[in-house]
Amino acid sequence: MSARILVVEDDPTVAEVVARYLERDGHQVECVDDGAEALRRALASPPDLLVLDLMLPRMDGLQVCRKLRERWPVPVIMLTALGEEIDRVVGLETGADDYVTKPFSPRELALRVQSVLRRARGATAPSGTGVLRDGDLTVDVGAHEVRLGDREITLTAREFDLLAHLMRNPRQAFSRTALLDQVWGWSFGDSSTVTVHVRRLREKVEPDPTAPRRIVTVWGVGYRYEPSDVP
Amino acid sequence: MSARILVVEDDPTVAEVVARYLERDGHQVECVDDGAEALRRALASPPDLLVLDLMLPRMDGLQVCRKLRERWPVPVIMLTALGEEIDRVVGLETGADDYVTKPFSPRELALRVQSVLRRARGATAPSGTGVLRDGDLTVDVGAHEVRLGDREITLTAREFDLLAHLMRNPRQAFSRTALLDQVWGWSFGDSSTVTVHVRRLREKVEPDPTAPRRIVTVWGVGYRYEPSDVP
DNA sequence: CACACTCCGTCACCACTCCGTAAGGATGAG
């Protein structure tokens, strides 16, 4: 199971080793060398997992972890130096899912990554109120909150339901009457209602509403949600 | 959904991590480092849940579990070291409700605890104690006392229950009818009741009630508790 | 028992947001 992983580590040698090893496991890896930048990126485009060094310039790993965890439960693996084992308590307290002490074997880290990912997917999948993600678009169903990048955008209840429904069924084309039925709960009604709501939703969600990339119209059929991260 | 939890663990570091984490979920946690003592205490004052290490001085976890189960169907989560996985079978056989292998993530343990408590909710009565904290706001559920900074503020019974319920489920959006059901215990009624109580609660809890930062309204949905950004 | 007090649920009012509809313009397919 491939995942998007953000590695936050100021030692370029360690970062590269970790990245190579994780990429060999089929993951998509991004590297950052400073805490504040890590937080910014993680908020803008939430990864599936964070590998986080404890000692970082500008903002340490604990702060980053805490800040992120306020937003949504992103899985985190902490990297700690050998002498920092006292911090293990603090690290686990802030909600890290696992920790690895330096010097570590890349193989061990990879195993932990797999383990944490497995747990995380098991934990979020069956729960009805999860987090829908696509690129820099994040939909927190439980909190009823949507953010595009690091900015929160306010959606109407209907807009929210519509977006959530489309994102839950990516690449699936829905007719207007089908959406009217499944989102609105109506069995009759004017289908132009859907059209207008899609338009308003695009205005808020699409970078360029005149050229939609997420909510695509399927001519003669209806609409479809197109995920952005397809490598 | 708060509970009294007895943690039986001889490693003080692990015990402390577990205790802190569970307390943050609003549970009332007690720690013991010895099997026989655990059995004594659990029999004297039965907790809602037992977190039980397998390897213990004087009496191992399995014996404790078995002895307890003879007298009281207390829910049990087993902690096992990595190499002891064979004992997992035995642990479940003796009636443990779940097991977690060390090293474990506190988050996973917390999830298991919630899950086990949910399952066992029908058999054991929840006691409803603990301390909820967010920034300068402290809610002592047991003492029924609320402090904002160094000042104590007086809340009505309903206001207290409402605040506690929201803080126990941070960032989770509740509809008015859901709150009416979960806090008031009604299955019908005027939802404007909730509106007014939220208003009165904001008047006491929010620094600026006209611009709420903690109890946020989600338009067309209901309300949500937003933890403060300051760690 | 009478009184004062607090808490609670309800209501009316107002401001504001959202929603559905309609109509005209733009753009696709054939």
Add this chain to the structure above:
DNA sequence: CTCATCCTTACGGAGTGGTGACGGAGTGTG
């Protein structure tokens, strides 16, 4: 080009949330 389909805009009604106030129920006190 023609037509069906889709986009865009605008608007009035309906819905939603905040506020203040009121009367009744419950509680403690003299």
